[in-house]
Amino acid sequence: MIALGLAGILNNLQAEEVRPENFGQQTILYHIAKTGELFLEEDRSQEITEGPLKEDGSPKSYLAGEALTQAEAVEKTDEGIDTLVTTTGDEAALISPEITDPETVVKSRDKILDYVVQVGDTLSTIAQKFNLNTNTLLWENNLNYYSLIKPGQTLKILPVNGLSYKIQKGDTLSKVAKKYQGEVNKIIEFNKLASAADIQIGQTVIIPDGKEQIVYAPVATASIKNIFTPAPASNSQLLWPTNSHRITQYFKWLHSGLDIGNKTGQPIYAAESGIIEKAGWNNGGYGYFVIINHGGGLQTLYAHQSKIYVKTGQNVARGDIIGAIGSTGRSTGPHLHFEVRTNGVRVNPLNYIR
Numbered sequence: 001m002i003a004l005g006l007a008g009i010l011n012n013l014q015a016e017e018v019r020p021e022n023f024g025q026q027t028i029l030y031h032i033a034k035t036g037e038l039f040l041e042e043d044r045s046q047e048i049t050e051g052p053l054k055e056d057g058s059p060k061s062y063l064a065g066e067a068l069t070q071a072e073a074v075e076k077t078d079e080g081i082d083t084l085v086t087t088t089g090d091e092a093a094l095i096s097p098e099i100t101d102p103e104t105v106v107k108s109r110d111k112i113l114d115y116v117v118q119v120g121d122t123l124s125t126i127a128q129k130f131n132l133n134t135n136t137l138l139w140e141n142n143l144n145y146y147s148l149i150k151p152g153q154t155l156k157i158l159p160v161n162g163l164s165y166k167i168q169k170g171d172t173l174s175k176v177a178k179k180y181q182g183e184v185n186k187i188i189e190f191n192k193l194a195s196a197a198d199i200q201i202g203q204t205v206i207i208p209d210g211k212e213q214i215v216y217a218p219v220a221t222a223s224i225k226n227i228f229t230p231a232p233a234s235n236s237q238l239l240w241p242t243n244s245h246r247i248t249q250y251f252k253w254l255h256s257g258l259d260i261g262n263k264t265g266q267p268i269y270a271a272e273s274g275i276i277e278k279a280g281w282n283n284g285g286y287g288y289f290v291i292i293n294h295g296g297g298l299q300t301l302y303a304h305q306s307k308i309y310v311k312t313g314q315n316v317a318r319g320d321i322i323g324a325i326g327s328t329g330r331s332t333g334p335h336l337h338f339e340v341r342t343n344g345v346r347v348n349p350l351n352y353i354r
Helices: 002-017 028-033 041-045 123-129 134-140 173-179 184-190 222-227
Strands: 074-076 082-087 093-095 113-116 154-157 162-166 204-208 246-249 258-261 267-269 274-282 287-295 298-305 321-324 335-342 345-347
Touching: 123 134, 134 154, 134 162, 173 184, 173 204, 184 204, 274 298, 287 321, 298 321
Parallel strands: none
Antiparallel strands: 074 082, 082 093, 113 154, 162 204, 246 258, 258 335, 267 321, 274 287, 287 298, 298 335, 335 345
């Protein structure tokens, strides 16, 4: 009986040691996984003496500071790519290199290159391919929005938005910059000039963000009077601003004016007498545009013109021809974008014109 009792006690002790909840508590895996993280600082006090001895005869601890921490094992880069880190025998670190996709690398240029038009190309898609605006492509190749291109044709591609200019006799860099709305410092830097005086006759310079000059035509000439019929006189509200009444887009949310379809070159009339407040190029999408200040907080705007016949500060009368229909700027075809503004607020033009 005494022997049987001792055997039972021994069996119970052995069973206690191998209970499922205690199984593996003396292994490395238990210490790694018990908190869900690898080698936490607070776990290093619970050393496990497994593996070979160190040179001084003491046991090597896998949880001591000699082991890699999780933060040392995997380093998260800013781009979200895991860079694995390993160590060599001399404790040097080896980090796996980051591979850059060559297609994502944007090659910067400072020279004009030739591009051969491919099947399916358009002026806008070519411009997008080289991160340029369409006007830059048009100006450099003496084209306009109605020019046709065909496969095999060679186009000049500038490295940046703007235009190129061949230095003429009597030119100075400041004159050229002013003429094409560029900046002297940008021209010097981009063309790697020693100074503003470092130019020669016949030299081609690139004018970053430059713009072609607007060629103004006189307001009243025999040719204009012969071609266009003057706007009919009227005393009712504002004058309809062109000789077409085909509305292609109405005033609405996100469209601040009235679009009137017409043929390129057809006249644009001043909707009322006033002073030309602005006349020129707009980078925001209007293209060539004119703003007339009629006084009393009333203004009218005429955008996408192909030609401008007036200058800033000029007085115009109701019905005067101020420009010609076009498709410059952000436009899908020849039309007049007409806006009416009262005290700086865009309003529905149809409430003011008939």
